[in-house]
Amino acid sequence: MKTLPTQPETLVNTELQNPHVSVDCVIFGFEEGDLKVLLIERNIDDSDFQSKRYSLPGNLINDNEDLDTSAKRILRELTSLENLYLQQFYAFGDPNRVKSSADAQWLNAVRDVPTARVITVAYYSLVKLDDYQPSAASFARKAFWCSIHQIPDLAFDHNQILDSALRSLKNKLRVEPIGFELLPKKFTLGQLQRVYETILGTTLDKRNFRRKILNKDFLKPLQEKQKGVPHKRARLFEFDQERYESLKSGQFSFEF
Amino acid sequence: MKTLPTQPETLVNTELQNPHVSVDCVIFGFEEGDLKVLLIERNIDDSDFQSKRYSLPGNLINDNEDLDTSAKRILRELTSLENLYLQQFYAFGDPNRVKSSADAQWLNAVRDVPTARVITVAYYSLVKLDDYQPSAASFARKAFWCSIHQIPDLAFDHNQILDSALRSLKNKLRVEPIGFELLPKKFTLGQLQRVYETILGTTLDKRNFRRKILNKDFLKPLQEKQKGVPHKRARLFEFDQERYESLKSGQFSFEF
Numbered sequence: 001m002k003t004l005p006t007q008p009e010t011l012v013n014t015e016l017q018n019p020h021v022s023v024d025c026v027i028f029g030f031e032e033g034d035l036k037v038l039l040i041e042r043n044i045d046d047s048d049f050q051s052k053r054y055s056l057p058g059n060l061i062n063d064n065e066d067l068d069t070s071a072k073r074i075l076r077e078l079t080s081l082e083n084l085y086l087q088q089f090y091a092f093g094d095p096n097r098v099k100s101s102a103d104a105q106w107l108n109a110v111r112d113v114p115t116a117r118v119i120t121v122a123y124y125s126l127v128k129l130d131d132y133q134p135s136a137a138s139f140a141r142k143a144f145w146c147s148i149h150q151i152p153d154l155a156f157d158h159n160q161i162l163d164s165a166l167r168s169l170k171n172k173l174r175v176e177p178i179g180f181e182l183l184p185k186k187f188t189l190g191q192l193q194r195v196y197e198t199i200l201g202t203t204l205d206k207r208n209f210r211r212k213i214l215n216k217d218f219l220k221p222l223q224e225k226q227k228g229v230p231h232k233r234a235r236l237f238e239f240d241q242e243r244y245e246s247l248k249s250g251q252f253s254f255e256f
Numbered sequence: 257m258k259t260l261p262t263q264p265e266t267l268v269n270t271e272l273q274n275p276h277v278s279v280d281c282v283i284f285g286f287e288e289g290d291l292k293v294l295l296i297e298r299n300i301d302d303s304d305f306q307s308k309r310y311s312l313p314g315n316l317i318n319d320n321e322d323l324d325t326s327a328k329r330i331l332r333e334l335t336s337l338e339n340l341y342l343q344q345f346y347a348f349g350d351p352n353r354v355k356s357s358a359d360a361q362w363l364n365a366v367r368d369v370p371t372a373r374v375i376t377v378a379y380y381s382l383v384k385l386d387d388y389q390p391s392a393a394s395f396a397r398k399a400f401w402c403s404i405h406q407i408p409d410l411a412f413d414h415n416q417i418l419d420s421a422l423r424s425l426k427n428k429l430r431v432e433p434i435g436f437e438l439l440p441k442k443f444t445l446g447q448l449q450r451v452y453e454t455i456l457g458t459t460l461d462k463r464n465f466r467r468k469i470l471n472k473d474f475l476k477p478l479q480e481k482q483k484g485v486p487h488k489r490a491r492l493f494e495f496d497q498e499r500y501e502s503l504k505s506g507q508f509s510f511e512f
Contacts, residue, residue: 020276021349021375063373067349091347091377093277093323117319119277119375121347175431 017060019112022120023071024058024158025086026165027079028199029129029145030182032191035198036129036147037162040078040140042106042155055155056162057143058120060111071123079143080135086123089168090161093119097157106155110139120156124165126199128182173199177218180239188226188234189213218244273316275368278376279327280314280414281342282421283335284455285385285401286438288447291454292385292403293418296334296396298362298411311411312418313396314376316367327379335399336391342379345424346417349375353413362411366395376412380421382455384438404457429455433474436495444482444490445469474500 027038039054057078061070067088076082098107098118134143146152151162172178179195193209213219220240225233283294295310313334317326323344332338354363354374390399402408407418428434435451449465469475476496481489 018276018373020274061349064351066351067347067375070349088347091323091344093317093326093377095320095322117274119323119377121349121375 016062016064017112018063019060019116020118022058022060022118023067023074024056024120024122024161025071025075026056026122026124026162027075027081027084027132028124028126028148028165028169029132030126030195030198031129032194033198034147035201036145037151038079038081038134039144039146039151039154040136041142041144043139043141054146054152056158057140058158059138060118067121071121077138078136078140080137081132084125084127084132086125088121088123090164091119091121092157092161092164094157100156103156120161122161122165124168126169126178126182170200177216177239177244186222186224186236186238188236190234192237216247218247272318272320273368274319275316275372276374278314278316278374279323279330280312280376280378280417281327281331282312282378282380282418283331283337283340283388284380284382284404284421284425285388286382286451286454287385288450289454290403291457292401293407294335294337294390295400295402295407295410296392297398297400299395299397310408312414313399314414315394316374323377327377333394334392334396336393337388337399340381340383340388342381344377344379346420347375347377348413348417348420350413356412359412376417378417378421380424382425382434382438426456433472433495433500442478442480442492442494444492446490448493472503474503 025038029036029038038057040057041053042055057075059074059078061067062073065073068086071086071088072082075086095117097120098104129145134145136143148162148166151159153159154162173196179192179199182195183191189210192213193204193206196209197204218240220238220243222236222238224236226236227233281294285292285294294313296313297309298311313331315330315334317323318329321329324342327342327344328338331342351373353376354360385401390401392399404418404422407415409415410418429452435448435455438451439447445466448469449460449462452465453460474496476494476499478492478494480492482492483489
């Protein structure tokens with residue numbers, strides 16, 4: 001079996017690695033009108049590796065780390081991203097998930113026990129893309145935002161992990177007000193609707209959306225209106241976190 | 257270190273076990289007015305093991321199995337329960353989660369690599385208690401339903417896993433109509449309210465509950481009323497699964 005001409009150089013602390021469990025991070029980056037995901041291009045020179053060059057940022061956990069700490073460290077080591085909230089969402093454990101031949105070549109080059117079965121615990125996060133500039137390191141040659149409509153063939157079962165993360169994100173958006181972190185403090189209902197449309201990947205009826213969101217009773221209408229727009233200026237709103245918390249915890253909230 | 261006088265006898269196929277990853281099952285059993293959880297008493301004769309005799313049903317996965325298959329097999333091997341829907345909800349990976357001294361004694365007796373770190377993937381399920389009669393086998397001496405208000409000190413981090421499962425269950429109850437499987441096909445709103453009260457561990461305002469649940473628009477009122485009760489007979493309802501699915505998938509449902 002062919003090996004890489006040179007080993008990727010910055011695989012720090014491999015002696016600490018637990019060869020049986022990894023973490024993978026699905027970082028969604030929102031920008032108006034598009035939802036992207038953070039991918040890495042792996043440090044592969046050999047032309048045999050043209051397929052599966054891309055993956056989610058992920059690696060083996062260290063034996064002395066809990067899973068959350070591993071996820072934060074690995075994301076930082078590969079992409080320089082830090083200070084974001086990573087939510088564990090699923091463990092993937094197909095016995096053959098790292099055993100395709102293209103993946104085996106990569107693993108032979110970078111791991112001590114390339115044939116071991118690896119269970120991966122997957123995390124996701126949703127951030128405002130502009131707030132995070134990835135910068136590749138370790139065995140990542142590039143770290144970049146890729147539109148979820150243009151995802152290439154990824155290593156291992158990473159396409160499946162990404163699909164699963166996207167489903168989790170959509171479900172969460174339906175039951176918790178996560179979209180607000182992606183907007184400026186004061187926003188229009190139109191802006192809010194576009195957040196929902198972008199993440200859900202669908203078009204929403206304007207009147208229906210407004211009625212439902214205002215019924216929730218945790219949007220605070222302001223006296224101010226939008227500035228500097230050519231069209232009719234829309235009213236601005238703020239998200240009322242306190243009101244939301246009290247609605248959620250106070251009375252029995254039968255939300256489905 | 258002391259070892260057990262006799263090895264538990266029916267630890268089948270230990271040569272297939274992956275010593276690094278386990279699954280644990282939190283099976284909630286509902287009966288009117290009480291929520292219980294399925295525990296096992298482990299096969300321990302030595303009086304030194306009086307603490308931590310109890311645990312959730314769980315064990316190491318086999319190397320050729322995916323996680324869902326492992327969970328089903330292990331639950332069946334220890335408690336004879338099968339044909340229930342197990343939902344994965346979280347992976348627990350504290351590096352020291354199996355390393356307390358009481359746990360170490362047990363592991364020394366039953367495992368080849370007792371000191372290995374073990375990550376566990378936890379599953380839960382909610383069933384009608386009357387439909388499932390557990391029967392202990394393998395290293396379980398007993399398998400029994402225990403009220404969630406009387407949970408003893410459990411092995412490893414199983415108390416924490418149980419708490420986490422209960423939170424997941426409550427969250428799910430708030431966003432999906434899972435309570436209906438626990439009731440007869442035709443039920444009164446009072447019965448339904450008691451399902452919610454039992455699982456959420458709280459008392460709900462009757463009028464408020466009725467208004468909210470009827471607003472959801474997937475309860476079908478029947479012409480029939482309750483039979484054989486001494487008090488005023490209440491109207492019976494059916495859950496309208498079809499209506500629920502169409503409400504959920506059809507239009508944008510902004511549920512939080």
